[in-house]
Every structure is written in C-alpha cells, then in structure tokens.
Amino acid sequence: MRIHVLGSAAGGGVPQWNCGCPNCRTARRSIQRSAVSARLHPSSLIPHPSLRRTQSSVAVSADGKRWVLLNASPDLCTQFASFPSLGPSGGKLRGSPLEAVVLTDGEMDHVTGLLSLREQKNLRLVCTKGVLNLLKHDFPILPALGRYFEIQHSSFPSRIAGLQILAEDVSGKAPPYAKRASRNGDVTGLRIKSVETGKTLVYLPGVSAITNRVRRLVDGCDCLLLDGTFWSNDEMTSLGLTKRTAHDMGHVPISGDGGSLAWLSGLNVKRRIYIHINNTNPVLRKGSRERKAVERAGVEIAHDGMDFRL
Amino acid sequence: MRIHVLGSAAGGGVPQWNCGCPNCRTARRSIQRSAVSARLHPSSLIPHPSLRRTQSSVAVSADGKRWVLLNASPDLCTQFASFPSLGPSGGKLRGSPLEAVVLTDGEMDHVTGLLSLREQKNLRLVCTKGVLNLLKHDFPILPALGRYFEIQHSSFPSRIAGLQILAEDVSGKAPPYAKRASRNGDVTGLRIKSVETGKTLVYLPGVSAITNRVRRLVDGCDCLLLDGTFWSNDEMTSLGLTKRTAHDMGHVPISGDGGSLAWLSGLNVKRRIYIHINNTNPVLRKGSRERKAVERAGVEIAHDGMDFRL
Numbered sequence: 001m002r003i004h005v006l007g008s009a010a011g012g013g014v015p016q017w018n019c020g021c022p023n024c025r026t027a028r029r030s031i032q033r034s035a036v037s038a039r040l041h042p043s044s045l046i047p048h049p050s051l052r053r054t055q056s057s058v059a060v061s062a063d064g065k066r067w068v069l070l071n072a073s074p075d076l077c078t079q080f081a082s083f084p085s086l087g088p089s090g091g092k093l094r095g096s097p098l099e100a101v102v103l104t105d106g107e108m109d110h111v112t113g114l115l116s117l118r119e120q121k122n123l124r125l126v127c128t129k130g131v132l133n134l135l136k137h138d139f140p141i142l143p144a145l146g147r148y149f150e151i152q153h154s155s156f157p158s159r160i161a162g163l164q165i166l167a168e169d170v171s172g173k174a175p176p177y178a179k180r181a182s183r184n185g186d187v188t189g190l191r192i193k194s195v196e197t198g199k200t201l202v203y204l205p206g207v208s209a210i211t212n213r214v215r216r217l218v219d220g221c222d223c224l225l226l227d228g229t230f231w232s233n234d235e236m237t238s239l240g241l242t243k244r245t246a247h248d249m250g251h252v253p254i255s256g257d258g259g260s261l262a263w264l265s266g267l268n269v270k271r272r273i274y275i276h277i278n279n280t281n282p283v284l285r286k287g288s289r290e291r292k293a294v295e296r297a298g299v300e301i302a303h304d305g306m307d308f309r310l
Numbered sequence: 311m312r313i314h315v316l317g318s319a320a321g322g323g324v325p326q327w328n329c330g331c332p333n334c335r336t337a338r339r340s341i342q343r344s345a346v347s348a349r350l351h352p353s354s355l356i357p358h359p360s361l362r363r364t365q366s367s368v369a370v371s372a373d374g375k376r377w378v379l380l381n382a383s384p385d386l387c388t389q390f391a392s393f394p395s396l397g398p399s400g401g402k403l404r405g406s407p408l409e410a411v412v413l414t415d416g417e418m419d420h421v422t423g424l425l426s427l428r429e430q431k432n433l434r435l436v437c438t439k440g441v442l443n444l445l446k447h448d449f450p451i452l453p454a455l456g457r458y459f460e461i462q463h464s465s466f467p468s469r470i471a472g473l474q475i476l477a478e479d480v481s482g483k484a485p486p487y488a489k490r491a492s493r494n495g496d497v498t499g500l501r502i503k504s505v506e507t508g509k510t511l512v513y514l515p516g517v518s519a520i521t522n523r524v525r526r527l528v529d530g531c532d533c534l535l536l537d538g539t540f541w542s543n544d545e546m547t548s549l550g551l552t553k554r555t556a557h558d559m560g561h562v563p564i565s566g567d568g569g570s571l572a573w574l575s576g577l578n579v580k581r582r583i584y585i586h587i588n589n590t591n592p593v594l595r596k597g598s599r600e601r602k603a604v605e606r607a608g609v610e611i612a613h614d615g616m617d618f619r620l
Contacts, residue, residue, distance in 0.1 A: 011428075017390040018406040018429055020398035028394050052391070074426050078388045080327040081362070084338050088330035093549060096328040108454075112425050115418055116384050119322055119329070144418075144449040144487040177454040239403060 001163075001194040001310045002061045003201060003223065006069075006079035008302035009053035010229045010278040011109035013075065021239070021280050027051040051284055053304055054079055055109045056205050056276040058225065059086060061097075062162030062194045069101045070190065070203050072113030082305065096120065099161040103127035104205055105187040106134040107175045115141060122150040126158045128167065128185035139177045156188075159195070166191045168217045170207045173250040187250065189217050199310035201225065205276040208250045210263045221269055222310045225302065228274025231255055231281050231290050239280065254283065254294070265297040271310075275302040311473075311504040311620045312371045313511060313533065316379075316389035318612035319363035320539045320588040321419035323385065331549070331590050337361040361594055363614055364389055365419045366515050366586040368535065369396060371407075372472030372504045379411045380500065380513050382423030392615065406430065409471040413437035414515055415497040416444040417485045425451060432460040436468045438477065440495035449487045466498075469505070476501040478527045480517045483560040497560065499527050509620035511535065515586040518560045520573045531579055532620045535612065538584025541565055541591050541600050549590065564593065564604070575607040581620075585612040 007013070015024035031052060054075035061067045067086060073079065080086045088095035101123065103110060117123060125132075132153055135142045142151060156167035172187025174180070189204040200221040207214060207227045218224055230236070230246040233253045237245055246253040254261045254274065264272045274294065277283065282290040283301055294301060317323070325334035325341075341362060364385035371377045377396060383389065390396045398405035411433065413420060427433060435442075442463055445452045452461060466477035482497025484490065499514040510531040517524060517537045528534055540546070540556040543563045547555055556563045564571045564584065574582045584604065587593065592600040593611055604611060 012426075013387050013391070015391050015397065016429060017387060017396070017426065018398055018404050018408075020402045020405060024397075028391065028397055031391060032394065054387070074384065074422075075387055077323050077327060077364070077385055081323070081325050081338065081341060084342065086327070087325065087334075087338055088328055092330050094328050094551065095330060098328075108425055108428065112384075112422065115422050116322075116327065118418065119326060139454040140450055147487045177457045241404065 001197065001199045001201060002064050003308055003310065004059045004083060004085070005275065005302050005304060005306035006057040006059055006083060007054035007073050007075055008275050008277060008304050008306070009055050010276045011055060011107065012279060013055045014051055014053040014279040014284065016279050019279055023051055023279050023281070023284050053277065053284075057113065058203060058275070059083065060163065060192055060201065062196060065097055066099045066161035067097050068099055068160055068163055068165075071103055071110040071205065072101050072117070073109060074112040076113030076116045094119070100124035100126055102158070102165060102190065103131055104190060104203065105172065105175070106131045106139065106178075107206070108139070108177070110205075111135060111139075111141070114145060118145070118148040120149050122152055124152045124154070124160070126154050126156065126160070126165065128188060129155055130183050130185035134175065134178060134186075138179050139175070162195050164193045164195055168213060170204065170214055171211065172206055172208050189214065191217055191221065194310070201310060206250060207252055208247065209252050210258070210260060218267070218269065223271040223273070224267075224269050225273050225275045226260060226264070227251055228254060228277045228281065228283065228301070230278055231283055235278070235280055255290070261294065261297055261299065264299050271300065271308070272298065273300040273302050277301065311507065311509045311511065312374050313618055313620065314369045314393060314395070315585065315612050315614060315616035316367040316369055316393060317364035317383050317385055318585050318587060318614050318616070319365050320586045321365060321417065322589060323365045324361055324363040324589040324594065326589050329589055333361055333589050333591070333594050363587065363594075367423065368513060368585070369393065370473065370502055370511065372506060375407055376409045376471035377407050378409055378470055378473055378475075381413055381420040381515065382411050382427070383419060384422040386423030386426045404429070410434035410436055412468070412475060412500065413441055414477075414500060414513065415482065415485070416441045416449065416488075417516070418449070418487070420515075421445060421449075421451070424455060428455070428458040430459050432462055434462045434464070434470070436464055436466065436470070436475065438495035438498060439465055440493050444485065444488060444496075448489050449485070472505050474503045474505055478523060480514065480524055481521065482516055482518050499524065501527055501531065504620070511620060516560060517562055518557065519562050520568070520570060528577070528579065533581040533583070534577075534579050535583050535585045536570060536574070537561055538564060538587045538591065538593065538611070540588055541593055545588070545590055565600070571604065571607055571609065574609050581610065581618070582608065583610040583612050587611065
C-alpha cells in the first residue's frame with residue numbers, strides 16, 4: 001500500500017491567511033526566501049522547506065495505479081498539481097486515477113475540495129449517512145455539485161480498488177455549520193486494509209479522546225496517522241484566540257495526562273505519525289522542546305509530500 | 311492604485327486535476343523540475359515558471375495598505391500565502407488588510423474561496439442582489455458561512471478603502487448550478503477608480519460579447535483585465551471535451567471576427583491584459599503563434615504574481 005500525504009495541516013493551513021503567530025510569520029518569510037533562491041518570482045512558488053503546510057488530505061493506493069482520496073481539502077488543486085501520480089495517465093486528454101473520495105467527517109476543511117472536482121462525469125463518494133445529510137442539508141454543496149456530475153454515494157464498509165475501508169465513530173463534534181446537535185457517525189476514524197497484502201493504515205485526523213473504541217480501531221495496524229492539531233489543551237485559549245479548549249473543539253491534545261503522546265509512546269505500531277497539525281502548534285518547529293519530545297517517543301510529524309509504502 | 315494578480319487561470323487552473331492537454335502536462339513536468347532545481351521535495355513547491363497558474367483572482371489597493379479582493383478563488387489559501395502584503399501586519403496575532411471581497415458573478419471558481427475566510431468576525435461582501443441570491447439559495451454557502459462570521463452585504467456602487475467600485479451587467483450566463491434562467495446582474499464587469507488619483511481599472515474576467523455596454527464600461531480606463539478564457543470559439547469542441555462553444559459558455563474568444571483581440575488592437579488603453587485563461591489556451595505557451603499575435607497587438611498575458619501600479 002502506498003500512502004502520500006497531500007496536506008498535513010489543520011484548517012487554515014500554514015500560513016493561515018490572517019494569522020500572525022510565529023509559525024505563520026516564519027512560513028511566509030520562507031516562501032519568499034525560497035522563491036529568491038530558486039530565482040523565481042516570490043509569488044511563483046509555494047514551498048514549505050519546513051513550516052509551510054496545506055490542509056490535511058491523504059492519497060492511498062493498493063496498486064500504485066488507482067487512488068483513493070481521504071478527505072478533500074480546500075487546497076486540492078495545489079495538492080494534485082504537486083503529485084503527478086494523480087494526473088491523467090497514458091496520454092489521455094482527460095482522466096484520473098482517482099477511484100473515490102472517502103470522508104471522515106463534514107468539516108469544511110475536509111469537504112471543500114469536492115467543489116474542485118467538477119470537470120468529470122461521476123464521483124464515488126464514501127461517507128456515513130450523517131455526513132451525507134450534512135452535505136445535503138446543512139452545508140448543501142452536494143445538490144449544487146449534482147448539476148455538474150453524478151455523485152454515487154456509499155457508506156461503510158466499502159471495498160474500492162483493492163482496499164477494504166471500515167469506519168468507526170469517534171464521538172466527535174458536528175461541524176460548526178450543523179443546524180442540529182452532534183450525532184453518532186458525524187466524526188469517524190478509518191481503517192484501510194490492502195486486500196492483497198493485509199497491510200493496514202488507520203486514519204484519525206480528528207479524535208476527541210483516546211477511548212477503548214479508538215484503541216480497538218488502531219489495534220494491529222501497520223501505520224497510524226493521528227490527530228496532532230494541538231500540543232496543549234489551552235493552546236488557543238492562552239493565545240487569546242478563542243475561549244474553546246482543544247477538547248471543546250473535539251481534539252485530544254498531544255501533551256499532558258490523557259494526551260495522545262502518552263498513549264502513542266507505548267503503542268506497538270510501526271509508524272505513528274501526527275497529521276492535521278494546527279498552525280499554532282510548536283511541534284511544527286524543528287528543534288523545539290515539543291518536537292523533540294515527540295521524536296523521542298518515536299513518533300513522526302507529517303509534512304506535505306510525505307510518501308511511503310506499507 | 312496597486313494591482314496584484316493572485317491567480318490568472320480560468321476554472322480548474324493549470325494544471326487542472328484531471329487534464330492531460332499539452333499545457334497541463336508541461337505544467338506538471340515544470341513543477342517537478344523546479345522542485346529538483348530548488349533542492350526541495352517535488353511536492354514542496356508549486357512554481358509556475360511559465361505555465362502553472364491558479365484560478366483567477368485579483369487584489370487591488372488604493373494606498374498599498376488596505377486591500378480589496380476581486381473574486382475569491384478556490385486557490386485562495388495558496389494565493390494569500392504567496393503574497394505577504396495580504397498577511398496580518400504590525401505583529402498582530404490575527405488580522406488582515408482585506409477590507410472586502412467583490413464578486414463579478416457566482417461561478418464556483420469565483421466564490422469557493424469565501425469558504426477559506428472563516429477565521430474572522432465579519433466580512434464585507436459586495437455583489438449584485440442576483441449573485442447574493444444564488445449564494446443564498448442555489449449554491450447556499452452563505453447561510454453556512456454565517457455560522458462562522460457575520461456577512462455584511464452591499465451592492466454596487468460601493469466605496470471601499472479609497473476605491474470607488476461600479477458594476478455593469480455584461481449579459482453573461484448564470485452558473486451551471488443555478489436553478490433558474492440567467493438574469494440581469496448574474497455576470498458583471500467592474501470599474502474601479504482610485505478616489506485620490508482617478509486612475510481606473512476595469513475587470514472583466516467573463517464577458518460573452520464586446521457590446522456597446524462593454525465599450526462604455528472600458529472607455530477612458532487606464533488598465534483593462536479582460537476575459538482570455540479561449541483562443542477560439544471551437545477550442546473545447548474540437549478537442550472533443552464538450553459540445554459547447556466558447557460563446558455557449560459565455561466567453562468571447564480571443565481570435566476571429568468579433569473576437570476580443572480585434573477590438574483590443576485598436577483600443578486606446580495603456581495596459582490591456584488577458585486574464586482568466588483556460589488551461590487549453592495556446593496563448594499560455596511562450597513563442598506560440600497565438601501568443602505572438604497577442605503580443606504584436608501590444609496586449610499582455612497575465613501570470614500569477616503579476617504586480618503593477620496605475
């Protein structure tokens with residue numbers, strides 16, 4: 001199974017359009033610097049030598065030919081442009097090796113990319129009925145998209161292009177746009193197995209607590225891509241950016257008692273990788289105390305373009 | 311007045327996710343090559359040494375400090391990251407010099423970027439009542455966005471940050487998602503004047519014919535950014551990509567009798583620039599016969615990052 005991280009940041013990306021936190025300021029400067037060193041106009045490239053990150057999305061393939069997209073980020077066009085394997089093959093004028101889009105939830109930073117997939121005849125969309133209804137009624141982009149192409153919805157479990165895909169509810173929160181209270185199936189984790197090799201990826205970009213259900217979903221997998229949104233529970237409140245803690249926003253913090261790092265440290269999974277990292281998170285900075293703590297535990301920090309095989 | 315072209319392509323950009331036309335193939339290869347020469351991971355930058363282009367959007371400022379965005383493209387995050395002047399200033403943790411977003415129409419490639427402006431308290435949105443209603447009812451993103459921030463709508467004429475902004479209907483087509491027939495005000499051209507200097511920009515990214523109304527809108531301006539979507543009326547039909555001609559899609563072609571280039575050639579406007587250029591358009595290729603014809607007429611081809619003052 002081949003895994004390609006198209007985007008590794010939480011909503012907004014790094015730099016976020018209106019954010020002046022140290023990470024975003026550094027990312028903006030590095031974009032300008034790299035442009036100069038590449039002798040291109042500053043605006044002519046979007047590098048992320050270290051900090052720059054687009055919003056989280058992952059491409060997975062069992063055979064290296066047919067691909068499944070896990071969440072469709074607002075940065076989809078930039079992400080596809082950076083990964084030629086997702087382009088049309090064999091000299092075709094139009095075409096795509098994309099077999100399906102699988103959604104973990106209905107957050108805008110996980111579904112907006114669907115709007116950039118208009119130039120086709122049909123799209124296979126896999127998500128829970130709850131998420132489908134959010135995108136039909138509360139943030140009704142699917143009825144509008146249905147005037148461009150046919151949407152073939154299926155729920156979990158699903159078998160696509162040599163991959164078996166299961167979903168598990170992780171007791172998260174419905175998106176802020178939802179008109180109703182959160183329900184079972186609003187936020188899921190995915191367990192994706194290669195039918196041929198049995199290798200298994202677990203994708204959990206948003207998880208509010210390390211429950212027994214989460215532990216069971218992860219048990220025995222070969223790679224875990226886990227919610228690394230915030231380092232600490234008060235990361236956003238201490239900056240005065242919001243009154244909502246990490247927990248309030250449906251994200252288990254990395255550090256602290258009950259944080260995800262304590263669990264990951266003792267977990268028998270070959271590759272443990274944080275993804276969906278917020279621009280304020282100090283683990284983005286190489287050499288920071290927080291980054292070192294993650295690395296000491298044998299845990300990796302995802303970056304855009306990270307590409308590996310299981 | 312300072313003008314910064316954030317994106318210069320029509321819907322889909324260059325390369326478009328599923329397009330294998332010569333321009334898109336070349337753009338994909340150049341992205342990989344530039345990454346290697348900059349010693350960065352291929353996916354770590356998105357350059358466009360010549361062909362790469364994001365979807366059309368322009369930033370305008372009367373004073374170099376406060377900015378107005380003309381259309382909000384799906385590539386907004388990438389575009390803001392590439393232009394530090396749109397970042398927060400003065401060491402603020404959050405902030406933006408963005409005073410308003412002005413829409414010419416309701417096409418998805420002109421409005422999707424609104425979804426990436428969530429992390430704020432309020433947004434000033436300027437568009438016709440027709441476009442406002444499309445975004446309330448037919449592609450209802452505004453009701454969902456209203457749960458993140460307050461949207462303050464106003465129609466034309468509008469005066470913002472030292473700019474006087476007028477709109478003129480250009481008899482275009484309602485977006486494909488519209489449930490109703492096209493109406494007056496669905497597609498407009500903008501005339502933007504610096505209150506202080508009187509310098510004037512006309513922005514016409516989608517125009518179906520060079521009517522007398524269009525001529526009057528453009529008359530006496532200092533710079534015209536004009537619909538350069540297609541070179542020829544049969545550009546897409548001859549490739550077998552659609553049965554709709556340029557005219558059918560609401561775009562006057564560049565070439566031919568009644569094409570825009572014949573008009574531009576004799577037009578007394580200092581800077582005449584094609585923008586909103588489709589990935590199939592041969593004018594994107596430097597040295598092409600079509601590009602040379604445009605250049606001979608003294609007309610420019612916009613590129614991402616193009617930045618100038620009037």
